[in-house]
Amino acid sequence: MTVIRVTKEFKFEMAHALTNYDGKCKYIHGHSYVLKITVSGQPNRQQNNPKVGMVIDFGDLKKIVNDNIIEPFDHALVLSKNAKLAANLKQEYQKVEIVDYQPTCENLVIHFIEILQPLLPENIVLHHLRLNETATSYAEWFADDN
Ligand SMILES: [Zn+2]
Numbered sequence: 656m657t658v659i660r661v662t663k664e665f666k667f668e669m670a671h672a673l674t675n676y677d678g679k680c681k682y683i684h685g686h687s688y689v690l691k692i693t694v695s696g697q698p699n700r701q702q703n704n705p706k707v708g709m710v711i712d713f714g715d716l717k718k719i720v721n722d723n724i725i726e727p728f729d730h731a732l733v734l735s736k737n738a739k740l741a742a743n744l745k746q747e748y749q750k751v752e753i754v755d756y757q758p759t760c761e762n763l764v765i766h767f768i769e770i771l772q773p774l775l776p777e778n779i780v781l782h783h784l785r786l787n788e789t790a791t792s793y794a795e796w797f798a799d800d801n
Contacts, residue, residue: 660782661710662693665720667729671758674738683732686788690767692720693783694775711779719774724767733758760786760794768796 670685696710706712731750734741735757745751756762764786772781780798787793 656697658695659698659710660693660695661713661716662691662783663713663716663720665690665692665717665725667725669728669730670732672732672734672738673757673759674735676757688728689787689793690720690724691783691785691787692716692771692781693785694779695782696779711776715776719771723770723774727752733763760788760792764794764796 667688667690668685669688670683671680672683673680675681694711694716698708698710699706701707731752732744732748733752733754734744736753736755738753741751741753745753754762754766756766764784767786768781768784771784775781783795783797785793785795
């Protein structure tokens with residue numbers, strides 16, 4: 656049995672503001688996020704299967720992530736439900752995601768894990784997810800830690 660990890664990288668642009676925060680991220684502003692998703696599993700060994708040799712088809716992983724994370728969050732403004740004008744902003748600009756948490760890099764990672772885990776095929780394990788908020792700042796989730 657040989658377990659292999661495969662990783663796919665995604666990029667999206669997203670605005671947020673941290674309600675009641677005491678630093679610059681209290682202002683509405685944007686980041687160019689980079690999301691790296693690593694899954695693990697055994698490469699398919701069925702010779703007649705079109706996916707032979709693959710842990711998961713990169714295209715399948717791409718579709719899951721694009722449909723469920725990139726589409727809703729790219730070019731969105733993400734605000735906590737505690738942000739006073741969140742509902743008004745959503746009415747005016749449509750693509751405003753109102754979440755029940757402070758939209759920090761860490762909490763976004765938790766949200767993305769919760770979205771992804773139930774969508775992965777049975778034989779694939781989510782191993783690791785990394786979200787860069789800037790080139791030098793990121794949050795990570797590892798299955799081993801949790
Ligand atoms: Zn920020």
